[in-house]
Amino acid sequence: MKISASGLLDELKALTIEHIRYAENFLREPDDKLNSRISDKSWSVLECLEHLNLYGKFYIPEISRRISSSKTSPASVFKSGILGNYFAESMLPKEKLNKMKTFKSMDPINSRLDKEVVEEFIKQQYQLIELLEKAKDINLNTVKTGISISKLIKLKLGDTFRFIIHHNQRHIRQAQNVFMNF
Secondary structure (H helix, E strand, C coil): CEEEHHHHHHHHHHHHHHHHHHHHHHCCCCHHHHCCCCCCCCCCHHHHHHHHHHHHHHHHHHHHHHHHHCCCCCCCEEECCHHHHHHHHHHCCCCCCCCCCCCHHHCCCCCCCCCHHHHHHHHHHHHHHHHHHHHHHCCCCCCEEEECCEEEEEEEHHHHHHHHHHHHHHHHHHHHHHHHCC
């Protein structure tokens, strides 16, 4: 995939703003409703967001460090890597969400949560927007980030942003589906 670097960052920023707006609606709902599950093995709205918060705790500092230490100049075009594109595309929500196995450390099932989870999610999304803005001044192709599942694999920064924001989109959709059932 090839795309204008600034166009990609703008598109990802717009999606992140949508995620914030949607999450803000949850602040008006009772905790009991946000903790309700469709089944014993499914996640509640708050568990969906807590899952994203757990990933954010890894990726936001990782991206921030990589951007801060970068001495690159921005490239006008972002060209996705094979592995990065695969990861990012696999996170996009489908018509019927395909289930994926979650790492135990990132699985919030059976957690009793409150709206602090929503507030943390919103805070992390604003941090992500700041990082997307800072990324306009560096090369999304040459700056690489580690990933949460392996220290051996590095992705292009542009692909890391795509992966995180598509992953957010996927679980926001999941939270919407849960919420609409109650």
